[in-house]
Amino acid sequence: xxxxxxxxxxxxxxxxxxxxxxxxxxxxxxxxxxxxxxxxxxxxxxxxxxxxxxxxxxxxxxxxxxxxxxxxxxxxxxxxxxxxxxxxxxxxxxxxxxxxxxxxxxxxxxxxxxxxxxxxxxxxxxxxxxxxxxxxxxxxxxxxxxxxxxxxxxxxxxxxxxxxxxxxxxxxxxxxxxxxxxxxxxxxxxxxxxxxxxxxxxxxxxxxxxxxxxxxxxxxxxxxxxxxxxxxxxxxxxxxxxxxxxxxxxxxxxxxxxxxxxxxxxxxxxxxxxxxxxxxxxxxxxxxxxxxxxxxxxxxxxx
Amino acid sequence: xxxxxxxxxxxxxxxxxxxxxxxxxxxxxxxxxxxxxxxxxxxxxxxxxxxxxxxxxxxxxxxxxxxxxxxxxxxxxxxxxxxxxxxxxxxxxxxxxxxxxxxxxxxxxxxxxxxxxxxxxxxxxxxxxxxxxxxxxxxxxxxxxxxxxxxxxxxxxxxxxxxxxxxxxxxxxxxxxxxxxxxxxxxxxxxxxxxxxxxxxxxxxxxxxxxxxxxxxxxxxxxxxxxxxxxxxxxxxxxxxxxxxxxxxxxxxxxxxxxxxxxxxxxxxxxxxxxxxxxxxxxxxxxxxxxxxxxxxxxxxxx
Numbered sequence: 115x116x117x118x119x120x121x122x123x124x125x126x127x128x129x130x131x132x133x134x135x136x137x138x139x140x141x142x143x144x145x146x147x148x149x150x151x152x153x154x155x156x157x158x159x160x161x162x163x164x165x166x167x168x169x170x171x172x173x174x175x176x177x178x179x180x181x182x183x184x185x186x187x188x189x190x191x192x193x194x195x196x197x198x199x200x201x202x203x204x205x206x207x208x209x210x211x212x213x214x215x216x217x218x219x220x221x222x223x224x225x226x227x228x229x230x231x232x233x234x235x236x237x238x239x240x241x242x243x244x245x246x247x248x249x250x251x252x253x254x255x256x257x258x259x260x261x262x263x264x265x266x267x268x269x270x271x272x273x274x275x276x277x278x279x280x281x282x283x284x285x286x287x288x289x290x291x292x293x294x295x296x297x298x299x300x301x302x303x304x305x306x307x308x309x310x311x312x313x314x315x316x317x318x319x320x321x322x323x324x325x326x327x328x329x330x331x332x333x334x335x336x337x338x339x340x341x342x343x344x345x346x347x348x349x350x351x352x353x354x355x356x357x358x359x360x361x362x363x364x365x366x367x368x369x370x371x372x373x374x375x376x377x378x379x380x381x382x383x384x385x386x387x388x389x390x391x392x393x394x395x396x397x398x399x400x401x402x403x404x405x406x407x408x409x410x411x412x413x414x415x416x417x
Numbered sequence: 418x419x420x421x422x423x424x425x426x427x428x429x430x431x432x433x434x435x436x437x438x439x440x441x442x443x444x445x446x447x448x449x450x451x452x453x454x455x456x457x458x459x460x461x462x463x464x465x466x467x468x469x470x471x472x473x474x475x476x477x478x479x480x481x482x483x484x485x486x487x488x489x490x491x492x493x494x495x496x497x498x499x500x501x502x503x504x505x506x507x508x509x510x511x512x513x514x515x516x517x518x519x520x521x522x523x524x525x526x527x528x529x530x531x532x533x534x535x536x537x538x539x540x541x542x543x544x545x546x547x548x549x550x551x552x553x554x555x556x557x558x559x560x561x562x563x564x565x566x567x568x569x570x571x572x573x574x575x576x577x578x579x580x581x582x583x584x585x586x587x588x589x590x591x592x593x594x595x596x597x598x599x600x601x602x603x604x605x606x607x608x609x610x611x612x613x614x615x616x617x618x619x620x621x622x623x624x625x626x627x628x629x630x631x632x633x634x635x636x637x638x639x640x641x642x643x644x645x646x647x648x649x650x651x652x653x654x655x656x657x658x659x660x661x662x663x664x665x666x667x668x669x670x671x672x673x674x675x676x677x678x679x680x681x682x683x684x685x686x687x688x689x690x691x692x693x694x695x696x697x698x699x700x701x702x703x704x705x706x707x708x709x710x711x712x713x714x715x716x717x718x719x720x
Contacts, residue, residue, distance in 0.1 A: 219716065236720055239557075243557055245720040246553060249708060249719050254672075255677075256708075354443075355680035356439035356676050356683075361671075361677060370658065377557060396720075401699075405555060412552075413518065413519055416555070
């Protein structure tokens with residue numbers, strides 16, 4: 115039997131795309147088909163790490179492609195994923211608009227069933243692995259309160275959202291935990307010539323990524339010295355198992371954000387190959403499906 | 418459509434059985450069929466909380482029974498589960514001999530397929546939910562070291578193993594974490610008249626529950642004042658996502674042991690109803706299956 119590895123295309127080459135290449139290279143069971151970038155990016159000189167990689171603006175040139183890892187802004191994901199799924203290509207995204215995930219999953223579920231492909235949606239760390247931790251905590255103590263605390267750290271999704279706003283040259287958005295699941299957002303912006311800080315501030319504070327949190331917007335001449343990919347999360351639950359209260363659970367991590375996001379997405383690519391056509395959040399897939407290796411060996415080692 | 422709740426029998430009435438009754442009573446989607454105890458136990462006066470419950474030594478009297486929660490010593494589990502599965506009754510156990518789980522799952526898988534029933538095996542907190550955390554950590558950072566630290570706390574499985582040894586009247590076994598996944602076991606025994614401490618000590622230290630750890634055996638006149646159901650665990654991983662090292666993860670919990678174990682087993686009963694005939698470790702079941710409620714509502718709330 116030929117032991118052919120499935121070929122995975124990375125679409126988009128921001129922070130997550132860059133680290134996704136390393137995560138695919140570290141996965142013994144997956145092969146990189148290539149990277150898809152916008153036409154404009156192809157005109158610039160290739161970064162060194164892409165010299166040995168197929169880079170194109172047209173996915174068709176990378177055929178065969180069994181799955182696509184969508185390292186693109188959240189708001190670009192739905193249309194892109196739908197088209198790929200209908201062509202029979204599995205997708206993985208880290209769509210991060212919590213309130214929209216239900217509808218996103220539903221639409222990709224139809225597209226996947228139509229094209230005979232599987233989508234794994236919201237496969238980052240939040241939404242994503244933190245969602246798994248929240249479900250686990252609730253399994254163990256069904257009544258109680260869970261607090262999800264983010265950071266301190268640079269939020270990629272929030273930064274991208276600000277960067278796309280008119281008047282903004284570049285931007286970085288930091289998340290500062292205040293405890294009990296409350297956060298401050300600190301947004302540092304480089305403005306385009308003639309842009310007014312107050313206009314940008316109002317736009318940021320009205321955006322769905324920011325409007326529920328205390329958000330401060332600061333103008334800086336350059337965001338470069340603020341760039342730091344470290345991030346973290348602390349999930350806490352105190353709850354009741356049966357009728358016994360005071361059951362206490364904590365999940366904490368300190369991580370490089372795009373390295374973790376892309377690693378989780380690569381695990382989701384693997385898991386996607388084991389699912390029937392349709393769309394899945396991480397909650398709907400057995401944990402063993404994310405791991406490389408023989409099922410009984412994994413059970414022996416991890417259970 | 419009739420919305421009939423599946424009926425669950427609790428087999429065994431030690432600590433886990435007792436707390437399982439509370440966990441089932443707190444589950445809006447499950448109904449208690451009754452409790453199965455040994456004939457000898459039925460001769461003693463009923464504990465107050467069993468006055469309103471069907472208690473019998475014969476499962477047949479509780480019919481219909483769709484699932485059995487096996488709150489019995491690990492070494493009794495395999496034979497009991499096999500018989501139930503072949504009769505078409507789902508089982509959940511908290512079988513805790515790590516090295517034997519693969520074979521146990523395989524045998525129950527055959528029995529389940531034969532009887533058209535599903536078994537969820539090793540469904541406690543370790544093996545069990547800690548196994549899920551280990552798998553999650555490895556998904557997020559495939560290369561690295563995970564340390565599982567237990568306690569300090571009273572280990573029910575270890576205590577039961579000692580209690581069944583000749584010469585032992587009663588026993589409690591405590592687990593003390595030493596860091597980096599190493600532990601001391603402190604075993605307190607009440608001896609039967611004429612039993613020699615040294616003989617019991619050697620037997621404990623040779624048992625598969627104890628032989629890999631530094632184990633101390635102490636004789637006491639009564640273990641009652643040592644009884645405390647608190648326990649805990651700390652899982653730590655430092656690993657690499659893609660090619661980025663120093664990714665750090667921690668899972669910590671402080672819990673009432675039988676309350677948590679039985680709550681997890683009840684969640685596994687629920688999940689068992691959603692699986693095809695066969696046997697499953699917690700790793701092989703999507704997390705959403707353990708939770709009560711509508712799939713899209715759970716996604717909305719937890720993802």
